[in-house]
Amino acid sequence: MSGGGLFLNQDKDIVIIGCGAGGVTVAQFARKTDRKSTITVFEQGAYPQYSKCGLPYAISGKIPKIMDLVEFSEDWFKKINIDIHLKTRVEKIDVKNKKIFAKKEGKTIEKAFGRLIICSGAKPFIPPIKNIDAQGVFALRTIDDAKKIQAYAKNAKNATIIGAGLIGLEMADNLYSLGLKIAIVEALPNILANNLDDDMAKLVVEKIPKKINVFTNHIATKTENIDGKVSKITIKNKESGEEKTFDTDLVIIATGTKPNVELAKQIGCKIGSTGGIIVNNKSKTSIKNVYAVGDCTEYLNFVNVKPALVGLGSIVVRQGIAAGVNAAGGKYTLPRGLLMTSTSEFFGIEIASVGPTTNNLSDFSVLSARFNGSSLPHYYPGGQPISIKIMVDEYTGMIMAVQAVGQNAALRINTFACAILGQMDIETFRKLETAYAPPIAPTLDATTLVCDMASMKLSRKN
Amino acid sequence: MSGGGLFLNQDKDIVIIGCGAGGVTVAQFARKTDRKSTITVFEQGAYPQYSKCGLPYAISGKIPKIMDLVEFSEDWFKKINIDIHLKTRVEKIDVKNKKIFAKKEGKTIEKAFGRLIICSGAKPFIPPIKNIDAQGVFALRTIDDAKKIQAYAKNAKNATIIGAGLIGLEMADNLYSLGLKIAIVEALPNILANNLDDDMAKLVVEKIPKKINVFTNHIATKTENIDGKVSKITIKNKESGEEKTFDTDLVIIATGTKPNVELAKQIGCKIGSTGGIIVNNKSKTSIKNVYAVGDCTEYLNFVNVKPALVGLGSIVVRQGIAAGVNAAGGKYTLPRGLLMTSTSEFFGIEIASVGPTTNNLSDFSVLSARFNGSSLPHYYPGGQPISIKIMVDEYTGMIMAVQAVGQNAALRINTFACAILGQMDIETFRKLETAYAPPIAPTLDATTLVCDMASMKLSRKN
Numbered sequence: 001m002s003g004g005g006l007f008l009n010q011d012k013d014i015v016i017i018g019c020g021a022g023g024v025t026v027a028q029f030a031r032k033t034d035r036k037s038t039i040t041v042f043e044q045g046a047y048p049q050y051s052k053c054g055l056p057y058a059i060s061g062k063i064p065k066i067m068d069l070v071e072f073s074e075d076w077f078k079k080i081n082i083d084i085h086l087k088t089r090v091e092k093i094d095v096k097n098k099k100i101f102a103k104k105e106g107k108t109i110e111k112a113f114g115r116l117i118i119c120s121g122a123k124p125f126i127p128p129i130k131n132i133d134a135q136g137v138f139a140l141r142t143i144d145d146a147k148k149i150q151a152y153a154k155n156a157k158n159a160t161i162i163g164a165g166l167i168g169l170e171m172a173d174n175l176y177s178l179g180l181k182i183a184i185v186e187a188l189p190n191i192l193a194n195n196l197d198d199d200m201a202k203l204v205v206e207k208i209p210k211k212i213n214v215f216t217n218h219i220a221t222k223t224e225n226i227d228g229k230v231s232k233i234t235i236k237n238k239e240s241g242e243e244k245t246f247d248t249d250l251v252i253i254a255t256g257t258k259p260n261v262e263l264a265k266q267i268g269c270k271i272g273s274t275g276g277i278i279v280n281n282k283s284k285t286s287i288k289n290v291y292a293v294g295d296c297t298e299y300l301n302f303v304n305v306k307p308a309l310v311g312l313g314s315i316v317v318r319q320g321i322a323a324g325v326n327a328a329g330g331k332y333t334l335p336r337g338l339l340m341t342s343t344s345e346f347f348g349i350e351i352a353s354v355g356p357t358t359n360n361l362s363d364f365s366v367l368s369a370r371f372n373g374s375s376l377p378h379y380y381p382g383g384q385p386i387s388i389k390i391m392v393d394e395y396t397g398m399i400m401a402v403q404a405v406g407q408n409a410a411l412r413i414n415t416f417a418c419a420i421l422g423q424m425d426i427e428t429f430r431k432l433e434t435a436y437a438p439p440i441a442p443t444l445d446a447t448t449l450v451c452d453m454a455s456m457k458l459s460r461k462n
Numbered sequence: 463m464s465g466g467g468l469f470l471n472q473d474k475d476i477v478i479i480g481c482g483a484g485g486v487t488v489a490q491f492a493r494k495t496d497r498k499s500t501i502t503v504f505e506q507g508a509y510p511q512y513s514k515c516g517l518p519y520a521i522s523g524k525i526p527k528i529m530d531l532v533e534f535s536e537d538w539f540k541k542i543n544i545d546i547h548l549k550t551r552v553e554k555i556d557v558k559n560k561k562i563f564a565k566k567e568g569k570t571i572e573k574a575f576g577r578l579i580i581c582s583g584a585k586p587f588i589p590p591i592k593n594i595d596a597q598g599v600f601a602l603r604t605i606d607d608a609k610k611i612q613a614y615a616k617n618a619k620n621a622t623i624i625g626a627g628l629i630g631l632e633m634a635d636n637l638y639s640l641g642l643k644i645a646i647v648e649a650l651p652n653i654l655a656n657n658l659d660d661d662m663a664k665l666v667v668e669k670i671p672k673k674i675n676v677f678t679n680h681i682a683t684k685t686e687n688i689d690g691k692v693s694k695i696t697i698k699n700k701e702s703g704e705e706k707t708f709d710t711d712l713v714i715i716a717t718g719t720k721p722n723v724e725l726a727k728q729i730g731c732k733i734g735s736t737g738g739i740i741v742n743n744k745s746k747t748s749i750k751n752v753y754a755v756g757d758c759t760e761y762l763n764f765v766n767v768k769p770a771l772v773g774l775g776s777i778v779v780r781q782g783i784a785a786g787v788n789a790a791g792g793k794y795t796l797p798r799g800l801l802m803t804s805t806s807e808f809f810g811i812e813i814a815s816v817g818p819t820t821n822n823l824s825d826f827s828v829l830s831a832r833f834n835g836s837s838l839p840h841y842y843p844g845g846q847p848i849s850i851k852i853m854v855d856e857y858t859g860m861i862m863a864v865q866a867v868g869q870n871a872a873l874r875i876n877t878f879a880c881a882i883l884g885q886m887d888i889e890t891f892r893k894l895e896t897a898y899a900p901p902i903a904p905t906l907d908a909t910t911l912v913c914d915m916a917s918m919k920l921s922r923k924n
Contacts, residue, residue, distance in 0.1 A: 021905070051839065051841060051900065053898070053899060053900050054839070054841055054842065054900045057842065057900055057901065062842075062843070062901070063841055063842055063843070063900070064843070068841040069841055071840075071841070166899075312895075312898070313898055313905050314895055314896065314897070314898035314905050314906075315895060317905050317906060318893065318895065334893060335890075335893050338895065339894075339895040340895070341895040341896060341897045341898075342897055342898075342899075343897035343898065343899045343902050343903065344899045344901075344902070345899065345901055345902060350902065352897045354895075354897075377513065377516070378533075379513060379516055379525055379530040379531055379533070380516065380519065380524075380525055381524070381525070381526070408870060408873055410897040410899070410902045410903055411870055411873035411874060411876075411877070411897075411903075412873060412876075413897050414873075414874075414877045414894070414896045414897055414907070414909065415873070415876045415877045415879075415880050417877075417894055417895055417896065417897070418877050418880040418881050418884070418886070418891070418894055419880055419884065421886075421890065421891075421893075421894055421895075422880070422881065422884035422885075422886050422890070422891075424880070424883075424884050428797075428883065428884070429880070429883075431780065431796060431797050431883075432801075432876070432879055432880055432883055433774075433776055433777060433780065433800065433801040433802070433803040433816075433879060433883075434776065434803060434876045434879065435776070435803045435804055435805035435814045435816075435872040435873075435875050435876055435879070436515070436774070436775055436776035436803075436804075436805065437515060437628075437804075437805045437806045437807065437872070438513065438515050438516045438519055438525070439519065439524070439806075439807055440805050440806070440807060440812065440872045441805065441872055441873075443483070443775050443776050443779050444776075444779060445876070447876065
């Protein structure tokens with residue numbers, strides 16, 4: 001495949017900046033597509049790819065060893081003939097001469113590329129809080145962060161989680177399971193605002209143990225420190241301005257991330273309104289021969305067709321496949337947008353969603369319905385509650401978004417994700433034959449019953 | 463809605479024959495559609511609708527009370543103004559004069575109808591076995607059968623299950639859980655032949671406890687009885703002709719059912735090649751004003767477009783909705799065929815499938831792929847095996863059928879059912895963003911990984 005002779009080998013050389021879930025997937029699929037191309041990966045951290053999403057569970061010990069999160073060893077890269085440079089930071093891209101310059105142990109490495117894939121990830125967004133650089137204040141992004149938090153949590157009593165998104169709540173649950181007293185501080189009026197509408201988020205709120213203080217509509221303003229270690233935190237009610245100060249010896253900042261786009265900007269890649277590198281359905285940037293993958297990118301949301309930051313591991317690997325295959329000369333295109341299918345669980349409750357929240361569907365006329373049912377027929381013991389909310393376009397009947405809270409929420413949401421990807425309307429989808437057996441699911445599952453409700457509402461309108 | 467005056471009220475009168483899952487759903491949705499119509503239900507049994515699928519679990523006590531299976535009480539019918547006649551057998555239909563004649567406690571009832579819905583169900587198919595009418599030999603169809611089996615099982619030691627389909631295996635598992643020694647006799651070369659291909663059925667075979675003897679390729683030929691009670695059974699190897707006789711004091715016949723079509727035949731309803739009453743997408747028969755619903759009917763299979771007996775509770779209720787709504791003057795059409803989505807679990811393993819087995823796709827050029835994965839990322843403890851097999855049309859890439867064995871097989875199959883209903887091809891579906899979180903599902907779920915394998919095979923062929 002890789003030719004000698006008339007054309008330059010280096011045209012086929014693939015250079016990957018960053019070895020997170022995106023980078024490693026690019027490498028893997030580039031190699032699958034072209035067995036002979038030269039593939040080089042530069043990673044500033046000390047480890048090859050590991051599961052970032054697994055970090056909260058490794059901190060609590062639910063995943064017994066943090067290092068088990070490392071999914072691809074240096075050996076794995078060697079075996080498939082990929083050159084990986086750890087602790088190596090790419091500092092400059094010369095896009096005209098198709099070269100990158102990286103720093104490894106003080107030395108500069110120069111490497112030519114035919115195709116460049118930027119997988120520079122994201123950094124934690126740190127809100128303006130006074131004294132935030134004290135010991136005991138952490139953001140969770142890397143395996144080293146997790147190790148430090150784990151060590152620190154052993155001697156901590158009161159943890160404060162700033163930000164009640166997925167990672168904030170995962171951290172709250174995992175630190176709570178270690179016996180810490182927990183406070184959660186969220187600037188918005190409700191938790192999980194990126195994933196669930198307020199009425200659905202309430203179902204999660206009900207599951208948060210009463211011992212945990214949840215301060216919504218609050219921002220953290222400052223910490224007090226003793227010997228450089230955090231000892232107290234002050235939070236302020238955004239509406240009343242009222243302040244509260246309480247003891248805390250561990251603070252986790254989980255207020256989202258910002259894409260790392262410095263290198264991409266340097267070479268003129270178009271940056272979108274979300275702050276991410278704009279990529280197309282092959283995960284190509286606006287610059288020839290340059291791809292970008294993962295948390296540093298933005299793509300369109302499938303449903304509302306607005307730019308969206310990628311930020312979900314499941315999407316990152318799919319972009320990685322697209323970039324890897326295409327960069328190596330194959331063909332693979334992604335759907336025309338992101339479904340944003342996501343899930344998590346905390347305090348014994350599973351949540352999942354697909355498509356935008358109602359707040360992000362304001363350009364559409366949206367009708368919603370919600371069904372609260374059971375995972376099993378009423379006569380079979382052990383059924384668990386499952387609540388599903390569906391958002392339907394009033395004019396077309398198209399399914400736009402679905403949120404689920406309860407048993408196997410994620411697998412039910414996958415079925416709706418399929419319906420959205422297949423652009424099915426509510427009338428078609430609600431007649432779906434779901435699998436039924438008394439120990440497994442009711443004759444009519446919540447999956448279609450919520451659609452019947454939406455359909456009924458729709459028929460009254462139209 | 464129901465008019466007086468110029469047209470006969472009786473044109474709107476709805477008469478339902480049979481009050482199984484079909485009949486009760488018809489009644490419910492007819493009432494929802496027209497609050498004023500007269501609805502009358504005739505049921506030859508002593509109970510209003512109950513869950514037939516729940517019977518095996520009630521026998522073992524997993525469902526604590528058999529009578530909990532009765533989902534709709536006589537009171538429920540009264541409350542929504544539906545006249546129900548139990549222990550009443552409809553003996554004749556006069557389709558010309560739109561009347562039925564029923565027998566209740568020796569008396570004949572005559573009832574006029576505007577719309578008639580036949581929900582006459584099915585009866586067990588009893589294979590030719592000598593002395594089969596002994597005590598201790600049962601087919602499981604009614605709540606009374608279940609009560610008798612439950613009582614008999616208390617004093618039984620050795621149960622023989624004839625037929626290794628879903629109900630046969632459900633009975634085997636439930637009787638095994640009561641401490642009985644179990645033998646399973648199946649005429650076909652493998653178990654679950656209606657649901658799984660042989661390679662997938664093997665995964666279930668591996669889970670059947672070694673104490674249970676499974677005789678595939680065997681038919682039961684005779685029983686021996688003491689004092690009218692079954693004491694031994696003889697089975698014959700279909701290939702070698704070799705016979706075996708062993709002790710048994712309980713025999714369950716689970717070799718399928720035959721539609722009850724006597725009444726429908728009487729009035730000239732078209733009967734299909736499967737022996738079921740042919741119905742359309744409104745669940746109408748070939749005779750004006752006459753609908754049929756449930757195990758007595760046949761409809762087309764969505765995928766291979768061949769006639770198929772309905773025979774699944776999940777489909778029966780959907781037909782019931784269609785017949786009920788349309789008979790009462792509303793509009794509701796079913797998809798153009800049956801997906802045959804089904805599931806069950808036995809011996810701790812869940813199975814599910816959608817679409818025909820490979821044997822029933824012989825008219826197509828089918829490519830298959832199988833993936834054996836885990837329900838969780840490898841680094842997260844507690845992942846369970848999940849195997850998925852997919853069948854794809856080689857010429858079009860359309861997903862035709864999927865089988866799954868393992869954790870949450872059913873909910874995964876629902877997603878494929880959606881893909882089939884939406885007529886998605888493998889290239890579209892395999893890019894589905896499934897929900898990912900370490901404690902819930904891997905970044906790439908088995909749901910799409912099996913499709914990647916099929917896609918790769920397909921691209922090598924085309």
